[in-house]
Amino acid sequence: MTSKWFNPPPPAFTSFITSDPASEFPAEPNRYVLYVHYGCPFAHRTNIVYHLKRLQSLVGFSAVSIHRDGDNGWGYDGSSGSDSADPIYGFKNLRQLYEKADPEYKGGYSVPFIFDRKKETIVSNDSSDIVRMLSTAFDSNLDPDLREENKAGGGLLPAPLKAEIEELNDWVNEDVSWGAYKCGFSQTQEHYDEAMTALYKALDKLEERLAETKFLFGDHITEADVRLFPTIARFDMAYVTVMNCDWKQIRYDYPNLHRWLRHLYWEVDNDAKDAFKGTTHFDIFMEGYAKSAMRLKLVPWGPKKPILPLSD
Structure with a gap:
């Protein structure tokens, strides 16, 4: 994308959840939370995979409000199917979560992203990477018919x-x-x-x-x-x-x-x-x-x- 229109900022967090238990971010049940906005198409793609893979029992989920909280990014007000507060800390906007992950953070407060409860940081706010980690990282915890290797056509x-x-x-x-x-x-x-x-x-x-x-x-x-x-x-x-x-x-x-x-x-x-x-x-x-x-x-x-x- 070129500057003649606008330049979306590159992802600030680009780590990856993997099936390797020795990795920096191993696919442990109930450790991570996926954050989305129901209106955002890039968050929507991650939500589709989250449901396709039936990850509800393994990965937490939080939907922000349709409305922004001024310069604090998307907020939580309980409207339009959103949560009333962040499920981990009770925060009221995404700025608080981004600054929890990195106190020196100065970028935008975008969705989607995955937050790690254990390390108290954002793993990734790159929707393409999130799609892939949700597609495969938790397969060992899923029923065999939901694992990518067993799906007709070879999976996603x-x-x-x-x-x-x-x-x-x-x-x-x-x-x-x-x-x-x-x-x-x-x-x-x-x-x-x-x-x-x-x-x-x-x-x-x-x-x-x-x-x-x-x-x-x-x-x-x-x-x-x-x-x-x-x-x-x-x-x-x-x-x-x-x-x-x-x-x-x-x-x-x-x-x-x-x-x-x-x-x-x-x-x-x-x-x-x-x-x-x-x-x-x-x-x-x-x-x-x-x-x-x-x-x-x-x-x-x-x-x-x-x-x-x-x-x-």
């Missing part, structure tokens, strides 16, 4: 497809996941036109790919599907209006992407304990983007149906 990141998945992740992240933000935060017509061109070129490419496959890499969900879903789920509801991504909509102009989205939302959850549908909060998307991201006073109405049924 099958070794034979790893390079291809990472290549797709790179351009999807740049032109779609961050692409919508580039459109919304562009300060000149030139930059907006450039961002819109890249975004819709990428969506066209995904549409063509899904013409011949159920998921992005065949008949099984991979990490690529998990990472793309939060953006596509938000597209018609929030990005079209709030981020000015109004050239084409998923439900009307991308039948294959629309089928893929609805299949994940309506059907996959039968076997995935609400990993997709249950982590998707349309009302929070709308208010969060309008009032927090864009600092608007009003929340747009539509579309009337957040997501269409499979029969449409």
Whole structure:
């Protein structure tokens, strides 16, 4: 991403939880807590994996409020499904947690991140890394059918497809996941036109790919599907209006992407304990983007149906 739009700060905490008991951050049950905001697409991807892997009994979970606490980052006020306070220390905002991890910390107070109760620090605030550590690190503590090595298709990141998945992740992240933000935060017509061109070129490419496959890499969900879903789920509801991504909509102009989205939302959850549908909060998307991201006073109405049924 270039400075012509905006530069999200690089992750400040980049350690990794592993299955090795001798590692700096071993995958011990009840040691870690995942922090998310239900409106954030990058936090959403980690929440999907958290539910796909059924980690509720192994890793703690905390959802912050939809509202910011001024310069203290996201707060806790008990609204919109959030907790009323941080579950570890009773803190009321994320600044307190970041400064607990590093008293000299001067960056932003972003989600998602994983906090280590034992070392009293943040392990990582990189959503891509969190997805991977949640995918595999705790497998020895899970039932055999939930372990990546035993899943049909080789799990979320099958070794034979790893390079291809990472290549797709790179351009999807740049032109779609961050692409919508580039459109919304562009300060000149030139930059907006450039961002819109890249975004819709990428969506066209995904549409063509899904013409011949159920998921992005065949008949099984991979990490690529998990990472793309939060953006596509938000597209018609929030990005079209709030981020000015109004050239084409998923439900009307991308039948294959629309089928893929609805299949994940309506059907996959039968076997995935609400990993997709249950982590998707349309009302929070709308208010969060309008009032927090864009600092608007009003929340747009539509579309009337957040997501269409499979029969449409």
